[in-house]
Amino acid sequence: MKALWSAWWQRWPRWVAWVTMLWAVLYAGFGLACALSGTSLLYHGSDSGVSGLGWVVAAVGALAASVSGGVVLYGLRPGLRVLLRVGCALAGITAFSLLMDVITLMFGQGVDSAASAANKALAAVGAVLLAATARSDRLPAGTARRAPSAAPRPVQLAAWTGTLAFVPYVAMKLVWAFGGTFAGVTGAEKLAVSERNGASGIFLTLESWGLDPTVLLALLGVFLLWGLVRPWGQVFPRWTLFLRGRRVPRWLPLAPALLGAATLAPYGVVGVGYLALATAGVVTVRPGDFPSSGDALLVGWTGMAAFAVYGLALTVAARSYWLRTRCEVLPAEVVWNRPVPGPRARTATGRRARTASSMNCKYLQFNRCCSRCARR
Numbered sequence: 001m002k003a004l005w006s007a008w009w010q011r012w013p014r015w016v017a018w019v020t021m022l023w024a025v026l027y028a029g030f031g032l033a034c035a036l037s038g039t040s041l042l043y044h045g046s047d048s049g050v051s052g053l054g055w056v057v058a059a060v061g062a063l064a065a066s067v068s069g070g071v072v073l074y075g076l077r078p079g080l081r082v083l084l085r086v087g088c089a090l091a092g093i094t095a096f097s098l099l100m101d102v103i104t105l106m107f108g109q110g111v112d113s114a115a116s117a118a119n120k121a122l123a124a125v126g127a128v129l130l131a132a133t134a135r136s137d138r139l140p141a142g143t144a145r146r147a148p149s150a151a152p153r154p155v156q157l158a159a160w161t162g163t164l165a166f167v168p169y170v171a172m173k174l175v176w177a178f179g180g181t182f183a184g185v186t187g188a189e190k191l192a193v194s195e196r197n198g199a200s201g202i203f204l205t206l207e208s209w210g211l212d213p214t215v216l217l218a219l220l221g222v223f224l225l226w227g228l229v230r231p232w233g234q235v236f237p238r239w240t241l242f243l244r245g246r247r248v249p250r251w252l253p254l255a256p257a258l259l260g261a262a263t264l265a266p267y268g269v270v271g272v273g274y275l276a277l278a279t280a281g282v283v284t285v286r287p288g289d290f291p292s293s294g295d296a297l298l299v300g301w302t303g304m305a306a307f308a309v310y311g312l313a314l315t316v317a318a319r320s321y322w323l324r325t326r327c328e329v330l331p332a333e334v335v336w337n338r339p340v341p342g343p344r345a346r347t348a349t350g351r352r353a354r355t356a357s358s359m360n361c362k363y364l365q366f367n368r369c370c371s372r373c374a375r376r
Contacts, residue, residue, distance in 0.1 A: 107213055176212070184290055257317070
């Protein structure tokens with residue numbers, strides 16, 4: 001069963017366009033249903049948002065269905081590749097802040113809008129499928145797994161920067177968790193504000209124990225960041241007991257890394273830009289739950305700077321991990337002439353072997369295909 005699954009997964013370029021088309025039809029139907037029922041897909045506090053956004057979702061789904069259907073019928077043409085990338089960008093923008101909904105559900109708190117959360121989740125899946133379809137014509141002649149390796153020194157320096165950026169944020173949260181005062185707000189007042197804003201029981205319980213949930217998430221984020229740049233992020237280390245020595249699936253660290261980078265990097269960068277304008281006096285920041293606007297700015301800088309720097313560092317680390325864990329593409333000539341154990345021929349040592357031409361010919365590009373492939 002494992003061999004069949006591996007063989008099916010390696011043939012993803014053959015079926016990914018079909019799966020993308022199925023997703024697009026489902027996404028268009030979801031948007032159409034929301035538009036006809038008047039369900040809002042954009043939530044802003046007590047405002048119900050714009051119900052017409054469902055028509056936009058339906059249009060994006062219809063476009064993706066048409067483009068992926070064109071890939072199924074005519075292959076991946078340059079124009080279709082451009083449209084797939086445009087659809088991927090639109091889906092990625094729609095999926096923004098999905099991480100916030102995931103964190104909310106992790107702590108036992110309901111999302112603000114179920115339809116909005118479902119829209120973000122479907123858009124995230126679509127972004128991955130559209131990106132994969134846009135790359136489905138890049139079939140290697142042969143592949144080999146790379147040995148586990150650490151990231152280059154500049155990438156590790158970025159990881160250190162992202163780690164240290166969380167130090168002021170964690171210190172601020174710990175001061176509140178242990179009952180101290182920061183920016184004119186005591187820990188008891190902060191806990192009361194969280195309770196008034198509808199925080200879940202799990203969140204409030206951890207706060208009462210001196211364990212701020214956002215600090216725990218920051219520690220998990222730092223752990224993920226270093227897993228992306230160190231070799232133990234590619235092979236399970238000794239302390240993982242039964243998993244030690246096994247290969248870490250690429251999607252296991254990349255999925256949360258890409259989701260976190262796509263959310264925290266733009267959120268932090270835009271937030272830092274807004275705070276810079278507020279500090280310069282161009283815009284005004286309301287005090288909110290803090291005694292003054294200056295206190296609100298102090299807390300804002302502490303949080304947004306951490307999110308921005310960490311998000312950018314996570315982006316760099318995820319790209320490095322992606323490149324270091326890619327299967328190494330073997331030249332077509334090497335794969336073509338490489339002997340593979342089999343019953344059809346004998347090598348110079350007398351062992352049975354057969355060439356890999358029949359096995360690897362399907363991975364060659366059409367313009368490099370041999371006459372044997374043409375006859376087939």
